[in-house]
Structure formats: C-alpha cells, structure tokens
Amino acid sequence: MPSLTHCRDDFPILKRSVHDGVPLAFLDNAASTQRPLSVINAISECYEKYYANVHRGIHTLSEESTERYERSRKTVASFIGAKHDHEVVYTAGATAAINTVARSWGGQNLKPTDTVLLTIAEHHANIVPWQQLAAEIGFKIEYLPLQDDFQLETNAVREALESYQPKLFAFTAASNVLGTSFPVAEWTALAHQQGSTVLVDAAQAAPHQSINVQAWNADFLVFSGHKVCGPTGIGVLHGKEQLLEQMPPFLGGGGMISRVTTEGFETAALPDKFEAGTPPISEAIGLEAAVKYLTEIGLKNIEEHEKTLARHAEHGLRQIDGVSVIGPQSGEKTGIVSFVLSHAHAHDVAHSLSDRGIAARAGHHCTMPLHHALGLTATTRASFYLYNTLEEAEHLVHSVAEIQQKFTPTGRRRRRRKQ
Amino acid sequence: MPSLTHCRDDFPILKRSVHDGVPLAFLDNAASTQRPLSVINAISECYEKYYANVHRGIHTLSEESTERYERSRKTVASFIGAKHDHEVVYTAGATAAINTVARSWGGQNLKPTDTVLLTIAEHHANIVPWQQLAAEIGFKIEYLPLQDDFQLETNAVREALESYQPKLFAFTAASNVLGTSFPVAEWTALAHQQGSTVLVDAAQAAPHQSINVQAWNADFLVFSGHKVCGPTGIGVLHGKEQLLEQMPPFLGGGGMISRVTTEGFETAALPDKFEAGTPPISEAIGLEAAVKYLTEIGLKNIEEHEKTLARHAEHGLRQIDGVSVIGPQSGEKTGIVSFVLSHAHAHDVAHSLSDRGIAARAGHHCTMPLHHALGLTATTRASFYLYNTLEEAEHLVHSVAEIQQKFTPTGRRRRRRKQ
Amino acid sequence: MIKMPSEQDIYEEHVLDHYEDPYHRGPFGEATHAHEANNPLCGDEIHIDLKLSADGKVTEAWFDGEGCVISQASASMLVETIEGKTLEELQEFSAEDMLALFGPKLTPNRQKCCLLSWRVLQSAVHSPIDPSDDDQEGASFSGPSLSEES
Amino acid sequence: MIKMPSEQDIYEEHVLDHYEDPYHRGPFGEATHAHEANNPLCGDEIHIDLKLSADGKVTEAWFDGEGCVISQASASMLVETIEGKTLEELQEFSAEDMLALFGPKLTPNRQKCCLLSWRVLQSAVHSPIDPSDDDQEGASFSGPSLSEES
Numbered sequence A, B: 001m002p003s004l005t006h007c008r009d010d011f012p013i014l015k016r017s018v019h020d021g022v023p024l025a026f027l028d029n030a031a032s033t034q035r036p037l038s039v040i041n042a043i044s045e046c047y048e049k050y051y052a053n054v055h056r057g058i059h060t061l062s063e064e065s066t067e068r069y070e071r072s073r074k075t076v077a078s079f080i081g082a083k084h085d086h087e088v089v090y091t092a093g094a095t096a097a098i099n100t101v102a103r104s105w106g107g108q109n110l111k112p113t114d115t116v117l118l119t120i121a122e123h124h125a126n127i128v129p130w131q132q133l134a135a136e137i138g139f140k141i142e143y144l145p146l147q148d149d150f151q152l153e154t155n156a157v158r159e160a161l162e163s164y165q166p167k168l169f170a171f172t173a174a175s176n177v178l179g180t181s182f183p184v185a186e187w188t189a190l191a192h193q194q195g196s197t198v199l200v201d202a203a204q205a206a207p208h209q210s211i212n213v214q215a216w217n218a219d220f221l222v223f224s225g226h227k228v229c230g231p232t233g234i235g236v237l238h239g240k241e242q243l244l245e246q247m248p249p250f251l252g253g254g255g256m257i258s259r260v261t262t263e264g265f266e267t268a269a270l271p272d273k274f275e276a277g278t279p280p281i282s283e284a285i286g287l288e289a290a291v292k293y294l295t296e297i298g299l300k301n302i303e304e305h306e307k308t309l310a311r312h313a314e315h316g317l318r319q320i321d322g323v324s325v326i327g328p329q330s331g332e333k334t335g336i337v338s339f340v341l342s343h344a345h346a347h348d349v350a351h352s353l354s355d356r357g358i359a360a361r362a363g364h365h366c367t368m369p370l371h372h373a374l375g376l377t378a379t380t381r382a383s384f385y386l387y388n389t390l391e392e393a394e395h396l397v398h399s400v401a402e403i404q405q406k407f408t409p410t411g412r413r414r415r416r417r418k419q
Numbered sequence C, D: 001m002i003k004m005p006s007e008q009d010i011y012e013e014h015v016l017d018h019y020e021d022p023y024h025r026g027p028f029g030e031a032t033h034a035h036e037a038n039n040p041l042c043g044d045e046i047h048i049d050l051k052l053s054a055d056g057k058v059t060e061a062w063f064d065g066e067g068c069v070i071s072q073a074s075a076s077m078l079v080e081t082i083e084g085k086t087l088e089e090l091q092e093f094s095a096e097d098m099l100a101l102f103g104p105k106l107t108p109n110r111q112k113c114c115l116l117s118w119r120v121l122q123s124a125v126h127s128p129i130d131p132s133d134d135d136q137e138g139a140s141f142s143g144p145s146l147s148e149e150s
Ligand SMILES: Cc1ncc(COP(=O)(O)O)c(C=O)c1O
Pocket: A254, A276, A277, A278, A279, B030, B031, B093, B094, B095, B096, B123, B125, B126, B172, B174, B175, B176, B201, B203, B204, B224, B226, B235, B366, D150
C-alpha cells in the first residue's frame, strides 16, 4: 500500500492535541472530514482577492468570481464524470439535494398508487424527504431488509424491483454504518429494466471511491462538500440533463428565472434553474480545491489506504471479548467500522475514546430504522480517511479493549443515603 | 460624522487594484459585501483548530464545534433582539429562508380564497416563492404600487390592508434599488390590526440599520450572511416561537427529527426542526464574527456614514445632464443610488465604470416587476458601505459625467462593407 | 475552548456506584403519576413513577430505563433525592440543580444525558395515572432540544 | 485572473460606428423567417427578420432591438455578414465565429450580450413566417444560459 503519511502535514488540525497533550486521532470522518490547507487557503483567497457576487455582474471582481464559481462546477463535473457541466447543481448539502429531487421530480412524478423503494440502511436524509412527500401524495415506501449477515444481495434487490415495480429506487452507494458499499451500476441497470428512476446517495461514496455518473448511469446522484475535504454549506446534485429540464424548479428567487412579471415567472436554463438566490460562492471555490486535492492523491490510493486501516481495526476489534462489529465479515467494504460493547453504552465508549484522543461517533448515526432492524439503539463508529495511520487504528483497538474492561460490572454498592 | 476610514484596513480585498494599477472602488455592496480579516480568520481558524460535525458528537472537537455553532446563534439572536435563541434558524440564505416560510407556513395556512400582499419593489426572492405557491394553492397576489415620486405612503398601505385583508403581508424593509427604507414597525402594526401575518425581508436592512425583531414585531424576518460582511452559504430566518412551533418542517433529513421509523418520523424541537442535514458550520462561525465586527463599529455609525456618501453621490448625479436617479428626493433613504443615463445603456455604464475601478451593478437587480412598473429595463446601481469613502463617491459622479459624455451620439458612419 | 472532562472525572466512584447499584430502579405498582421519554441522541430511555400524597408530596419515586452511565446514574440520584419533597420544591429544582446533584462537570452534549431524567420528572408530575390519562402536555419539553447526531 | 478589457478596447471605433449607424435596422416587410428574444441580464431585445430564397440562401437580413452597445452593434455586424450565405453556412457559423466577427475581446458576462443576436439568428432560420406560425422550437437555447444578475 502506498503510504499516505505525508498527507497529514496538509491538514493543520491534525497537529492539535485534544487535551493535556493527548494527540488527536480523528476517526469521525464519516460525519465530516477535515480540510487540507489548500482548501482553507482557497476560501481565504477568494475573500481576500477577488470576491463579489457572481452571475453576470459587469465589473472585474464579479467577472472573476463568476469565472471561478463556474470553473468549480466544471471541475466537479469532471470529478464525477458528468456528461454536461450544467448537470451539476450546487445545493446547501446532500440533504438539500435529496429534498430537491423529492419535491421537484417526486412532486411531479409520484402518484398515490406508486411505490418508492429504499434500503433499510438509508440515512435519514434519504428517508424523511420521501416520508414527507408520501404523507402529501399517498404513495407507498418499501424498505429492502438486510440478511442476518448484514448483506444485501443483488438477488433480493432484483426480486424487490420485480415485485414492487417502484417508480423510484433510492439507495446509498455506501452505508455510513455497516462499512459496506453497494454495486451501484448493477442495481441501477436492474432498476432501469423495471422502468424505475434511480437516485444514488453518494454522500459516503464520493469521499472514497472514484465516481463516474455515466458508468453508474443513475438518474440522480448527490453528495456533500464537507465529506470530501471541502467546506460546509455546499452539496452537489447531479441529474441527467433531460430529467432536470423536465422538472419544475424547487426554490424560487433571484438567479433561477429568466423573466418575472406580476403575473408569474419564466424559468432560467440549467443549472441556474435550481440555484435560487446567491449561491455558495466561496464554498464552491473551496470544493473545487478539495476535489483537486483528492484527485491529485488519487481516489484509488485513498480507498486502498483507508480500507487497510479499517480492516486492521475491524480484525482487532473482533478479537475483543464482548465486542461485536456491526457489519459483514466480507464483501465490498469501506473505511467504516461500527461496533457495540457488551459492557458499555456507545456514549460512554465514545466519551472514553475521546479521553484517549480518539474522535469517534456514538449514536444511531441518522439511521434509526437500520438500528431498530438490528435490535440496537446505538453503536460506536470509527471511520478512517486518507490522513489516518495504522497506529491510530491500533490505538483504537487497545482503547476499546481497555474500555470494555473498565466498564465490567464489579459488584459496586451505592452509598446509602443518610436520612 | 465619525470617520470610518480606519475600517478599510480591516478588509484585505480593498488593497487590490482592478487592473493596471487602477484602485478598486467597491460600490456593489447591495449585491454582496466584502469581509474583514476577522471573519476570514474565524473561518480558517474553525477549519484549522476545532472543526468537526456538530450536533452532539461525544468527542472534544465536536463539543467545541457545537459550542461555537450555538454561540453563533446566540450572538445573532441578540444582534436582532430575538426573544429566544431558538427563534433563529440558519438557512442557506435569505432566499432559502423565504422559501421555508412559503412552503411551511404558507403551505399550511394559505387557502385558495386568500390574498398575499407584496410591494411592487420586492426582490424576486420575495415574489417567486409566492408565485410558485399560488400556482399550487390558488390564492391571489396583490402588489402595492409606488407613487410617481417613488414613495409608498403608509396611507396606501393601510388602505390596501383594509381592502385586501391579506392573510400575509410580505415586504422588504429596504429596497435594493430605490434607496428607500420602509417603516417596518408601523406597517407591521397595521397588518396585525387586519389579522395579517407579516414577513419582513431584511436582506438590505440588516447590513445597515440596527434591527430589533421584538420592536418591529414582524412574525418572520430574513436576511443573508454575505450582505452583512459574513460568508456566503448562510442566511437567517427569524420566526416567532409560537409560529415556528406550529409549522411543519420544510426540508427533511438528519438533525430535524427526534425519531424515525419505517412508518414515519417525529420532528425535533426548535431550532433543529428547520435545520435538516449538516448545517453551515464554518459559515455560522464566520457570521458570528461578522455580526460582532458590525456591532463593534456600531450600526448607527455605519448607517450615518453610508448615507452621507450616498446622498453626496446622489446630489452629484442629479446635477449631470441626462442622468436620472431612480428613487425619491427625500424620505428615509439608505446607502443605495440607482440611476439611468440618457445616452448609455446600464451595461455599458457599469462596464465603463469598471474601467475606472468602480464596481457597480447593472441590470434589473432581481426586481423586474419594479423596473417594468417604472418603464425601465435596466438601471446602474451604486451601493455604499462602511469602508467606502467620499473620494469614491466623487469618483463615481465624475465618471458617470464622463461616460454620459462619451456615449453622446456623434453622427458616426459605419464603414460600408466591400461587396 | 471546551475542556472535555476526562474519564476519571466523569465516571467517578459515586457515579459508577449509582449505575451498578441504582436506587429504586424497576417497576413500581403504586404510582399515581408517571412519564417516560427517550433521548434520540443515543436512544436512552427513562421512565419515572411517582407516588404523590394528597398534600402534594413525593412519598415514593422509582425509575426504569436503559442507556449510558450518565443517564442511568443521574436518574438513580434524582429519584433518591426527590422523595419527601413537595411539588413546589420539585418545580424549583432547576436543570442547574440537577447538574449539581450529578456532580462531575459535563460538556453540553453530555448534559443532555444527565438532564433526561430531570425532564421526564418535570412531565411526570403533570401526568396522573388515572382514567383521564390522556394529558399529553408533558410531551413538549422546554430547554435545549434533544436532537440526533449526524 | 480575468483581465477585464478596458473601455478603449471594447468600445472601439468600429463598434461605435455600428451602434450609431447600424446596418439594416428596423422593420422589414418581406421577411420569410423571423425570431426575437431578450437577454434577461439587461433587458436587451433583438428581433431578426430573414428573407430566405427557395434554394436556401439569405437574400436579405434585418434586425431591430434595444440594448447595450455590444448587443446592438453585434446584431448590426451579424445581419450585414450573413446576407448571401447559405443555410449550411449559417449553421456552421459558431458562437466563436460570432465573437471573432465582433472583434474586441469580451469577458464571459459580456459575451452574452454579443451572442444574443447570434442565438436569435439560430432560431430565426427555423421560424418561418406563415400560417403554420406556431413552430416554437426556437425558444429553447443551448449554450450558456442567460440568467439574471443579483
Ligand atoms: C431585498 C433583497 N431580498 C432578498 C435577497 C436575496 O438574498 P440572497 O441572494 O442572499 O438569498 C436580496 C439580495 O439579492 C435582496 O436585495
């Protein structure tokens, strides 16, 4: 495996200690990644050197900002292999992007007798918008369940597609809990055979694997800037040109119209149609820097690196008595490992990990239906990224072993209250 | 007037030259303002020192980020005099905030027989969302017209409120074209007497005047971060607690729920209910720095300063033959001056101003209905802010005089084409 | 900068004692008032049973639940403390008092774990167990919200 | 970094000549094909009238409109240039050719002003003036969008 250790120097935050000199081991990357200096500088530079509102201002700063904003769109379009730049729409985040598809495409196309097919492993961002819309329109939502080994076989997907004939199949390319990724191209092809439209939630895929929307052939794909080393406040909606053109606009306001009268409005062309209001300008410029950074290092290298670390950690965790890893033993795995301890609640685990410098998440990770299906209320999740090290993976394993030990019941007695 | 000249040093971009050593005179502040170093540094510091996803992560960075994110909300709440911090909801911008009110409050409360009252001077952001909703629901939209002197008298507002009995009165606190501001508290009180709900678009007011939402008593108020020296990618929706609580959520996803099952979801408490997905974290932290910066300088001083400059410019422009200022001679005025030249199109004016280092906007400024009502297609707009100088105002006046001169028809003849 | 209290501070003997050997944990058949709620952050659940006397005193208090050390230990401390108190005293018992009762200093996110039982208690006193059992006002909390993590 | 072309460059004699003394500007009674559109950026409007011969040649071209120097001068240059051209030649006349015809280098935002007449022309050739006048395909443009400023 190519060492990515040199990358650590690009991330200023990794130099900090958590408290009392305990170094930081940032294993909360599935929630949000850190930023290299090139991204932070791109944002500062925008504000210090050439910022103005974009969209056809006839003065030098606005020309420069517009040019950089649209260059970002080009870079992101080529990052995901889009056919047209204007198929890339900037939104406030992956969540906003899914809501846009739900309200615009869904509002136009979903009928009371229709079915939307999801997997039980979806993030709330890919569940709640459909539930909100279903409450209005009245269509059905079906969930593909997991097998006992946490897997979801393509055969089960095929059968569900055949039996439900969903109008939409919306699924995550990679689970933010199970540490698995799904065969997007294959499932998309099956869905298209049934006439289903496909939305792929790539929030956990974009940071870690090379995406080609044309090869995947999904109709819609979304991801977030802050999970690919980019800024907060920006997300990407990719849609096929023809679909985006047929959809009504979602948010209304400046920039998305070609004409407004007191009687009504005419919609602007793509991508402006879906970018109402002043867009996330510095965020787009930061996102471009992030995407360039990842591309330079190479998505393949990143994927391999973080898989190595995650499998190392997973192997170690599985050895510890009373620790269960929530995810399959084999198959297509990513840099995420979630687990539960028999003696300690996920919150106490995360808290105790933090004492040891390790940033990990505890809770349901916005996947309550998945946790419920697994009979769990909370898990602890470690998620690796390019800047993590084997030492950090080992530190995690040792720490978890200690914590499991520490919280072992010892037959303590509460001091009786003096009355 | 207290000199604010020292402020210029706080804004790195003001040191740049536009081209060939021509210094920048940034008079495009109504489109978007520049940022002081303290804002740029707050964003960088967030990413370099303590960034992690917010919302109850049990590790040090997440605790720190969450604390800073919520501290920002507190600061902004006190900036606008909100009664409760959780009445402040962060959105992607003013546009997103108005859309939130339209879809959530409007979707729940507006009926086919209702009327929504706007002014003809509204920005598209406060027109199009209501048109979109009206197309669905079927209510009527009425527009308060301007008088010939560009004014809108309170008497006309009272009469319209009485005759239309609108369910909602949505108006801008300050026009982004006319350079006027409206008496918000007075109009709001009149609207409430008629039982109307009130939305105030404070996008052009928040940067320049001290706002107290309790004194104004509007039910909803919105503004954008990038117009108050803050980052792009963030806006503020203030709503009265009781209204926000009764409204359904708008966007669905992580963070805005308290429970999700395969059957449905329960909504989280305020303000989380309206903040689906990873919020604009670094943007909120940057916005806090911006609001602190403005507060330190003093909104009163800023208002006075920019009014002085704008009136100076307006006075000069009115002296130029063939230049018409689009806005009233007197009344409550702000730091905005829009104008047209008899000999040059707004675009050619802005272009020629840019040659002289002056950044101004040309076009309809997202107020096509207003421009149509005034019989115009485009105006040129200069908008002043705390860092502008009297010299810049004078430079503008001289430049406009030159441009008007330059584009005077001279009886040129096109060279005949050799055939 | 937030100083994250270290493990030793939070999981001190007193806390772990209450966790492993809680006061009045389990079902209670004689409750006159009861309420339960969960913390969506971690799935922690707390149920509180109260027996109130005619003159408005807590004669007995029990809890049941599942969750992290802090939520469960703090619930145990709470029910132990409130027995014998009047309704006025309960109403005056603030979130700050609850955090003080717990002892170790908590970061904002973990305060939510500690305050879960306190919130449930505030609702329980308004939730009599009797035929007119549909008093739902206890369902809406004031104070910091209990939302999920991402 | 974008170099904003300076005034002298853009408003050169040739351009101002076309602005003040345009070629074939005004109504034209013999048009066989016509189209018009506006640039929402600035409200610029361009109408183009064409007279096409049976063998697919532009025998006469006129424009009318209102707007900035660049949109009006470029329209004048365009109609002057296309007379005598075949439909194939028009189809081959690209946006780049249009910018080259105009001459002075334009920033992206001002290219939109220059390309307005070119777009209208592309649609006009598909928009015969006759009883079957409802051919609306010309209404949707390809290429960079013409949206508004903020
Ligand atoms: C009066 C007014 N309202 C609303 C807006 C929209 O703000 P934003 O583009 O930041 O969403 C603007 C800014 O252009 C404005 O001037």
